[in-house]
Amino acid sequence: MRPILALAVVPAIALAARALAAQDIDTTIAVRTGARFELNSVSGSVKIQTWNRQQIRVVAETDGARVDLDASAGSVTVRTEPRRGEGDVDFTITVPGGTPLEAHAISADIEVNQVCGEATLGSISGGVTLRCANGDTQIESVSGDVEASDVRGHLDISSTSGDVDVSGVHGDVSARSVSGDVSLERVDGQDVRAETVSGDVGFSGPIHDGGRYAFHSHSGDLTIRPDGDINAIVSVSTFSGDMESDWPMTINPGGGYVHPREWEFTIGSGSAKLSLESFSGTIYLRRGGASHRGDR
Amino acid sequence: MDAHLGERLSALVDGEVGGAEREAAEAHLTACAECRAAYDALLRIKRHAEALDDRPPERDLWPGVAARLGQAATVIPLAPRRRRVAFSIPQLAAAALVLMAASAGAVLLATHAGHPAAASPFASPTVAPIAGLASAKGVESYDAAIRDLENTLASRRSTLDTGTVRAIQQSLSIIDGAIRQAEAALAQDPNSMYLNSHLEHALGRKLEVLRRVTTLAAAS
Numbered sequence: 001m002r003p004i005l006a007l008a009v010v011p012a013i014a015l016a017a018r019a020l021a022a023q024d025i026d027t028t029i030a031v032r033t034g035a036r037f038e039l040n041s042v043s044g045s046v047k048i049q050t051w052n053r054q055q056i057r058v059v060a061e062t063d064g065a066r067v068d069l070d071a072s073a074g075s076v077t078v079r080t081e082p083r084r085g086e087g088d089v090d091f092t093i094t095v096p097g098g099t100p101l102e103a104h105a106i107s108a109d110i111e112v113n114q115v116c117g118e119a120t121l122g123s124i125s126g127g128v129t130l131r132c133a134n135g136d137t138q139i140e141s142v143s144g145d146v147e148a149s150d151v152r153g154h155l156d157i158s159s160t161s162g163d164v165d166v167s168g169v170h171g172d173v174s175a176r177s178v179s180g181d182v183s184l185e186r187v188d189g190q191d192v193r194a195e196t197v198s199g200d201v202g203f204s205g206p207i208h209d210g211g212r213y214a215f216h217s218h219s220g221d222l223t224i225r226p227d228g229d230i231n232a233i234v235s236v237s238t239f240s241g242d243m244e245s246d247w248p249m250t251i252n253p254g255g256g257y258v259h260p261r262e263w264e265f266t267i268g269s270g271s272a273k274l275s276l277e278s279f280s281g282t283i284y285l286r287r288g289g290a291s292h293r294g295d296r
Numbered sequence: 297m298d299a300h301l302g303e304r305l306s307a308l309v310d311g312e313v314g315g316a317e318r319e320a321a322e323a324h325l326t327a328c329a330e331c332r333a334a335y336d337a338l339l340r341i342k343r344h345a346e347a348l349d350d351r352p353p354e355r356d357l358w359p360g361v362a363a364r365l366g367q368a369a370t371v372i373p374l375a376p377r378r379r380r381v382a383f384s385i386p387q388l389a390a391a392a393l394v395l396m397a398a399s400a401g402a403v404l405l406a407t408h409a410g411h412p413a414a415a416s417p418f419a420s421p422t423v424a425p426i427a428g429l430a431s432a433k434g435v436e437s438y439d440a441a442i443r444d445l446e447n448t449l450a451s452r453r454s455t456l457d458t459g460t461v462r463a464i465q466q467s468l469s470i471i472d473g474a475i476r477q478a479e480a481a482l483a484q485d486p487n488s489m490y491l492n493s494h495l496e497h498a499l500g501r502k503l504e505v506l507r508r509v510t511t512l513a514a515a516s
Binding site: 106107122124125140142143160161178179195197198216218219237238239240261262277279280 | 456457459460463464466467470471474477478481485488489490491494497498501505508509512
């Protein structure tokens, strides 16, 4: 047996399926490379960070809720069980860099810093913040704000009533809200989609040849700031909104759909598809890349 | 003027007409506003369809459907083939209806049956049938699925805190407002492809939110 596995197995057996008493917890588990970490929390807070050890440290400050912990060399799972109506637990988790994470909470805020692995994070009424991920990343909240930055890989991020803030992504992005704003800054992907119903949508990043980009709002504004030159067929749809473009909106003779509220125009070779829809908001297509919120 | 292009429009959009026949068709399009409008609409739909993802279903619904039909859950795989988009306006309208009904049906199958009939706090006014592609049958299918999910969510609202319930209600109210505005706009312009797809999208968005929140409420 390799030393790292020997280190892992002993504490894993000791802690497997162990229900920890309702008290503050501080325990460290040796794990093998690539081990997963999973957390199911009710309320309180969740902070996940990284260190240079092949160990996972679980610190839990609980107000009476029980914390169950299952551990093996390949995974560590932590679960909160409310007792007598008490469910608040403040977790501080430290994991090796690149650890795949899955964390769910009912009303706890979740914050993940510099772990830089795959991540699936969800909180019903709490906010979710992720800084650094590699691989598939999913973030979801119902009523909290969600934020992701420095992501390499596919990102699926949504909030029902909160804002969605995304920055610094190399990969495809799907971002959704209902009443919140959706902001995508420095997003470099081939397939980028953002939609909200009553919020605004912002995007900055390259429009790649052959890529597909779709930005939709019902009553909010769209502010799209492509980086550099673009080659795209731009489809615009609105009902009572307006459109301002830094590029000439020249309708191709004999081609392209033309309607008082729906039209297409081509920029450059038209290799990419850029769909812009706002029922009653204003659509801004601006040169110049990154912008600040509210900057038209 | 020559006779209208009719079914040849679909072949024209698909690039299956060449040579003199294409030249004649294009000449006709320059002179015939009716055919030109239909051609543009078909072209736009084709581009939308081509832009859709070829996503596999999240789960195989056929075994459940087959069980209800009393059939063996056997599906004969078809050889893969290239997506081809070819249809006429009536076909498009029919396809839109079938798609909406199927989508709503799939949601119903994917959610729970047997819900309380009590009025739901998440309930919204029924969307009135409208003209155009998003017609009465399709909207009713959405309504049925939405009502079902609203009742399911109402039965599980106790698992959510009041702030979350309020946020969900506000979000659903915003979507309902968007649906009503799209509906009113469609009354003005029933043939607008954008407004039809916008209404369908808003209904689908509401279904998605209800389905997701219901799932989360059940898991909490």
